[in-house]
Amino acid sequence: MSRPLVALESTVIAHGLPYPQNYHTALRLEAIIREEGAEPRTCGFASGEPVAGLDPEQLVHFSRSQDIVKASLRDLAIVAARRLDAATTVATTMWVAHHHGIEVFVTGGLGGVHRGDDFDESADLLALATIPVLVVCAGAKAILDLPRTRERLETLGVPVIGYGTDVVPAFYTRSTDLPVDARCDSPAEVAAIWRAHRKLGLRTGMLVTVPVPEEEALDETVANEAIAAALAAANEQGVRGKNLTPFLLSHIAASTGEASLRANLALLENNARIGARIAVAL
Ligand code: PSU
Ligand code: MN
Numbered sequence: 001m002s003r004p005l006v007a008l009e010s011t012v013i014a015h016g017l018p019y020p021q022n023y024h025t026a027l028r029l030e031a032i033i034r035e036e037g038a039e040p041r042t043c044g045f046a047s048g049e050p051v052a053g054l055d056p057e058q059l060v061h062f063s064r065s066q067d068i069v070k071a072s073l074r075d076l077a078i079v080a081a082r083r084l085d086a087a088t089t090v091a092t093t094m095w096v097a098h099h100h101g102i103e104v105f106v107t108g109g110l111g112g113v114h115r116g117d118d119f120d121e122s123a124d125l126l127a128l129a130t131i132p133v134l135v136v137c138a139g140a141k142a143i144l145d146l147p148r149t150r151e152r153l154e155t156l157g158v159p160v161i162g163y164g165t166d167v168v169p170a171f172y173t174r175s176t177d178l179p180v181d182a183r184c185d186s187p188a189e190v191a192a193i194w195r196a197h198r199k200l201g202l203r204t205g206m207l208v209t210v211p212v213p214e215e216e217a218l219d220e221t222v223a224n225e226a227i228a229a230a231l232a233a234a235n236e237q238g239v240r241g242k243n244l245t246p247f248l249l250s251h252i253a254a255s256t257g258e259a260s261l262r263a264n265l266a267l268l269e270n271n272a273r274i275g276a277r278i279a280v281a282l
Contacts, residue, residue, distance in 0.1 A: 003039045004279035006272075007052060007097035007105040007133075010044040013059070014068040014087035015246045016108070017264065018253070023063035025265055027056075029106070029272040036276035038104075043096040045071060048083035052100040062087060070242055073123045090135065091127035094205060098131050103194075103282065105133050106275035108268045109141035109171045110207070111245060112149030115231060120244070121152065128205040129156035134194050136208045136275035138267040139169035139176070143227055143248045146170060150178045156204065159197065161190060163210040163274060172218040172263050174211035184208075187274070187281035194282065210274055216266035218259055226252045226260065 008029055013022045030040035041052040044062060054062065062068055062085070071079050071086035073095065079086040088096055090107055097105050111122025128135065140149045150168060153160055160168065162180030170176045184190045190208055197206055211217075218226075230251035233239075239247045252260050 003037060004104070004282060005041050005052075005100075005102045006033050006038045006275050006279050007093055007102045008040055008042040008272075009090060009093040009105070009107050010042055010054065010062050010087040011070055011089045012108055012268070013042075014062045014065075015070050016249055017261070019063055021261065021265065023060060025268060026059045026063065029268060032269055032272040033106070033276040036273055036280065038276040038279045041097070041100070041102060043088050043093045045076075045079050045084065045086040045088065047085065048080045050096045050099055052096055052102060061085070070246070072242065073127060089122075090124040090137075091122070094127045094131045094133045094135065097133050103132075103134055104136070104275055104279040106136045106271045108138060108264060108271065110135070110137050110139070110149075112140040112144040112146070113152060114244065115143070115145045118148065120240070122245075125149070125152050125156060128153065128158045128207065130203065131205055132198065132203055134190075134206045134208060134278065136210060136271045136278065138171050138212050138271060139209045140171065141245070141249070142170045142172050142223060143230065143245070143252070146176055146178060153207065157202070158204050159193065159206045161193065161206065161208045163190070163208050165209070165211050169209050169211040171267070172212065172223045172260060173220050174214065174217050180209065187277040190278050191281035194278075208274075208278065210267070210271050212263050212267040213270050216263050218256065218263045222256060222259065226256045229255055
């Protein structure tokens with residue numbers, strides 16, 4: 001019997017983490033998924049073609065090159081027509097995964113509604129509303145407006161599952177006061193809800209949120225201060241649009257040093273393990 005497939009994104013590699021940690025992380029996540037009995041498929045666009053399963057050479061290229069485009073949904077046609085190399089976000093990794101018949105996708109943090117600007121809303125939410133893929137993440141990134149992001153997911157009909165938690169985690173930290181729609185404590189429970197979702201013919205994605213491992217979670221005060229400083233810097237320098245998320249993440253990485261990087265790596269590895277187990281349970 002062939003092993004179940006698990007998709008991974010490439011924006012976190014090309015634009016979300018520094019070199020060389022990004023490359024090592026890409027390989028580590030793939031290894032964890034194999035350990036759990038599934039097959040990893042890191043997604044991206046190579047010379048304008050959608051790829052589910054970048055090879056090690058391509059992963060080096062995506063980790064080191066400064067010329068990798070960050071591609072969300074609105075960029076795909078341009079990337080394809082111009083034959084560009086492009087890293088896929090949550091939104092476009094869902095698209096590539098679905099295109100290749102992959103149902104489970106593991107990532108770190110979801111995009112959502114940015115703070116102070118209700119119109120800057122990630123296409124990750126549109127993708128969740130329209131592409132039937134199960135996305136395992138550590139919540140929406142804490143740099144966002146989490147209550148508004150939670151409301152949008154509800155409006156769009158996206159089930160939000162808490163894996164071992166009753167509240168939505170906040171990426172660097174383990175909790176918020178925002179409730180999940182259902183708590184699951186095993187891969188089998190998640191698999192049962194996803195199968196029901198598909199059987200009902202629902203066309204939306206589903207979110208499985210997993211808190212960052214306790215030992216590596218960022219102190220809440222440290223996280224909030226780093227986020228406030230990053231938002232102030234972005235405002236001052238007029239950073240907007242697709243550059244905003246990478247700018248905020250690298251500002252936080254620089255101001256908290258190792259701590260936020262450690263949290264980021266720990267939650268990615270944990271999500272890979274749980275995502276693979278869910279794929280196996282399916
Ligand atoms: N979370 C991270 N690192 C990242 C991202 C999220 O910790 O690099 C990326 C994901 O690929 C996500 C994207 O889909 O940021 C959202 O960007 P935007 O807000 O521009 O849609
Ligand atoms: Mn945006």
